[in-house]
Amino acid sequence: MKEKDVAGRPRSRIGVLAEDVIQKIAAGEVIESPASVVKELVENSLDAGARRVEVEIAGAGKELIRVTDDGEGIVPEDLPLAVMPHATSKLKRSEDLAAIHTLGFRGEALASIAAVSRLELISRPPELPHATRLTVTGGVAGEPVPAAGPPGTTVVVRELFFNTPARFKFLPSEAGLRRAVAETVARLALAHPEVAFRLLVEGEEKFVTPGDGNLGSVAVAWWGTGIARSLLPVPLEEGLAGKVSGVIGSPGVHRSNRQDEVFVLNGRVIESRSLAVAVERAYESLLPARRFPLAVLRLELDPAAVDVNVHPAKREVRFRDEAACFRLVHFACVRALQQSGTAAKTLAGDLQAPGGGFVRPSGSHLPAGRAAAPAGARGESSRPGELPLGLLETAREAGEGVEEVGAVAEGRAGLVGKGPAAAGLGTELPLRRALEELRVIGQFHRTYLLGETSGALWLIDQHIAHERVIFEELQEEYDQAGGRGERVVQELLLPVTVELPPALAAALPARPAARDETPPGAKAAAATARSGASAPLSFWEEMERLGFRCEPFGPGYVLVRSLPVAWRPLGGSPGEAQGTGRDRRYGEGLAAALEAAFAEAWAAWSGEKVGSDGAPWEVAGRRRILATIACHAAVKAGEPLEESQMKELVTMLARTRHPFSCPHGRPIVVEIPLSDVERRFGRPVSR
Numbered sequence: 001m002k003e004k005d006v007a008g009r010p011r012s013r014i015g016v017l018a019e020d021v022i023q024k025i026a027a028g029e030v031i032e033s034p035a036s037v038v039k040e041l042v043e044n045s046l047d048a049g050a051r052r053v054e055v056e057i058a059g060a061g062k063e064l065i066r067v068t069d070d071g072e073g074i075v076p077e078d079l080p081l082a083v084m085p086h087a088t089s090k091l092k093r094s095e096d097l098a099a100i101h102t103l104g105f106r107g108e109a110l111a112s113i114a115a116v117s118r119l120e121l122i123s124r125p126p127e128l129p130h131a132t133r134l135t136v137t138g139g140v141a142g143e144p145v146p147a148a149g150p151p152g153t154t155v156v157v158r159e160l161f162f163n164t165p166a167r168f169k170f171l172p173s174e175a176g177l178r179r180a181v182a183e184t185v186a187r188l189a190l191a192h193p194e195v196a197f198r199l200l201v202e203g204e205e206k207f208v209t210p211g212d213g214n215l216g217s218v219a220v221a222w223w224g225t226g227i228a229r230s231l232l233p234v235p236l237e238e239g240l241a242g243k244v245s246g247v248i249g250s251p252g253v254h255r256s257n258r259q260d261e262v263f264v265l266n267g268r269v270i271e272s273r274s275l276a277v278a279v280e281r282a283y284e285s286l287l288p289a290r291r292f293p294l295a296v297l298r299l300e301l302d303p304a305a306v307d308v309n310v311h312p313a314k315r316e317v318r319f320r321d322e323a324a325c326f327r328l329v330h331f332a333c334v335r336a337l338q339q340s341g342t343a344a345k346t347l348a349g350d351l352q353a354p355g356g357g358f359v360r361p362s363g364s365h366l367p368a369g370r371a372a373a374p375a376g377a378r379g380e381s382s383r384p385g386e387l388p389l390g391l392l393e394t395a396r397e398a399g400e401g402v403e404e405v406g407a408v409a410e411g412r413a414g415l416v417g418k419g420p421a422a423a424g425l426g427t428e429l430p431l432r433r434a435l436e437e438l439r440v441i442g443q444f445h446r447t448y449l450l451g452e453t454s455g456a457l458w459l460i461d462q463h464i465a466h467e468r469v470i471f472e473e474l475q476e477e478y479d480q481a482g483g484r485g486e487r488v489v490q491e492l493l494l495p496v497t498v499e500l501p502p503a504l505a506a507a508l509p510a511r512p513a514a515r516d517e518t519p520p521g522a523k524a525a526a527a528t529a530r531s532g533a534s535a536p537l538s539f540w541e542e543m544e545r546l547g548f549r550c551e552p553f554g555p556g557y558v559l560v561r562s563l564p565v566a567w568r569p570l571g572g573s574p575g576e577a578q579g580t581g582r583d584r585r586y587g588e589g590l591a592a593a594l595e596a597a598f599a600e601a602w603a604a605w606s607g608e609k610v611g612s613d614g615a616p617w618e619v620a621g622r623r624r625i626l627a628t629i630a631c632h633a634a635v636k637a638g639e640p641l642e643e644s645q646m647k648e649l650v651t652m653l654a655r656t657r658h659p660f661s662c663p664h665g666r667p668i669v670v671e672i673p674l675s676d677v678e679r680r681f682g683r684p685v686s687r
């Protein structure tokens with residue numbers, strides 16, 4: 001009769017794998033650091049169905065690592081097998097390798113850890129009255145002996161690498177080791193919100209999650225309330241490849257590396273360059289150059305559609321249909337970002353709504369006092385540009401640059417405004433609608449538009465708002481030009497002579513890029529078609545496709561015959577770029593404005609040929625041209641605006657796809673809730 005565990009499930013006993021299976025396993029487990037020990041031990045706990053996992057390290061993990069769980073345990077007879085190489089309860093035959101349902105499958109981790117440490121394995125299946133302990137020193141196992149202990153398993157790893165001095169010597173700094181352990185536990189916790197995690201570092205509690213099944217609770221514990229509030233939900237998206245859901249950061253929060261991009265595949269934390277690019281592309285122009293978003297994306301795929309048996313540490317996987325996974329993740333993120341104008345749908349709304357999907361940790365095992373103020377909650381007081389405290393202190397210790405966070409991250413301003421109506425999920429005025437309904441009051445400091453809605457005062461940065469409007473318009477014009485046909489440009493009545501930087505003048509083809517008989521853009525489109533869709537256009541072809549028709553005009557000069565429609569005065573109609581305009585970019589100022597714009601666009605184009613998100617260089621280069629032109633065509637800070645212009649700007653902004661952050665990733669809109677104003681005046685806060 002097959003044994004049952006306490007939940008009545010048949011218990012899989014540990015067995016040594018047959019030689020043919022061993023041969024097929026991507027073996028060679030190398031325990032490199034305390035973090036890799038922690039990862040393996042916690043994965044074992046998760047495979048054992050634990051609801052609660054506690055990790056403790058001392059001496060940065062070199063002296064002690066202890067992982068305790070409340071999982072199904074190991075029966076005493078199997079303890080010696082558990083630490084033997086190639087002994088596992090998770091895999092029997094080589095066919096099982098085709099569809100792996102557990103995190104472990106090689107039967108190697110415990111043996112590898114035991115070989116380089118003093119290991120103690122104490123386990124008690126819940127149905128047994130007491131635990132059994134087995135000690136292994138440098139791979140040599142003792143006899144199992146009865147011991148006291150609660151149901152579940154505890155693995156204690158002491159003096160890691162005591163018998164391999166070379167590995168010990170090359171460990172990074174203690175701060176680095178601690179940080180790696182914390183990151184490992186955090187990722188596992190983000191992957192498993194249904195499991196309560198607790199991490200103790202040098203006797204101090206660093207991280208606690210309630211195990212309430214809410215990703216938001218884990219996000220609060222790890223990133224702090226400020227950042228967690230700014231996260232955007234990625235609702236469940238189903239595609240041919242499988243399902244994905246999770247959260248991604250709002251564009252105002254970004255990092256200098258991919259550390260906070262977490263991918264979870266069927267419960268396993270994985271690394272995937274292709275998924276990372278899928279996410280980053282979704283942000284397009286929303287992040288500053290070389291900055292990376294936050295993301296926790298959980299994919300569920302048919303286990304047979306993915307091979308996890310390719311990387312010795314099981315960190316990387318091979319997708320049967322990688323392109324389909326890429327699309328699934330990419331579109332889920334694009335959709336989430338497009339919906340991000342709806343503040344009520346951000347986690348901020350949930351956070352403040354007890355009973356909503358996103359509640360603060362209040363796990364029963366949290367020590368008194370902590371439940372109300374989890375590690376991250378302290379982050380609430382952080383200012384823009386500052387990280388919430390909490391685990392990230394570990395990062396500070398390491399002396400590594402802690403990532404900067406955009407103003408939006410704070411959650412008080414920008415994307416996730418906390419209007420008085422924010423108290424209940426779904427009651428907050430969607431931000432995009434708020435923009436549509438905004439009543440413009442005036443201009444502050446000749447730089448910010450002031451507006452009001454019923455519940456808040458709004459500040460809009462006029463320059464970057466206009467920049468966003470023009471950027472999207474340019475992008476549309478550019479894309480249209482890539483299509484079959486003709487499109488509208490602004491023909492200039494009098495061509496404008498523009499002086500060029502020498503390198504740019506040299507790059508101008510001797511013959512004009514386009515003659516009058518060729519519709520603008522058609523030539524460039526034809527060039528693309530001729531040389532294959534992916535052939536990069538030259539700078540001047542890009543400019544032409546954008547609507548700038550230029551001809552050489554003596555050494556170092558170019559004659560500009562047309563402009564993109566988007567290049568027009570605020571509130572003006574196409575064709576007014578040459579009008580008398582008060583504005584310094586138009587009328588007489590046009591030549592100088594174009595000169596500066598061309599020079600900068602050229603510098604941006606000919607600069608680094610790599611997109612921050614791994615986009616092909618011509619895509620990244622084009623995006624930079626668009627952003628530069630948009631910046632030059634937009635109203636500047638310090639320019640007085642008429643009421644009609646302000647209204648026009650707000651209306652246009654409300655129609656953009658991404659009204660809340662500029663092509664460089666800065667926030668455009670800041671919302672000051674009425675309640676904040678009332679608080680400042682010491683008035684009772686109206687509901």
Ligand SMILES: Nc1ncnc2c1ncn2[C@@H]1O[C@H](COP(=O)(O)OP(=O)(O)OP(=O)(O)O)[C@@H](O)[C@H]1O
Nearest residue numbers: 044048073082088089104105106107108109110153
């Ligand atoms: N925390 C635990 N609770 C219950 N059983 C455990 C636990 N840790 C280990 N085991 C048992 O010990 C066996 C060996 O564990 P080990 O981690 O070495 O291998 P594995 O998880 O099967 O595969 P992998 O090497 O890929 O991790 C497991 O198959 C499992 O049966």
Ligand SMILES: [Mg+2]
Nearest residue numbers: 040044104109
């Ligand atoms: Mg394992």
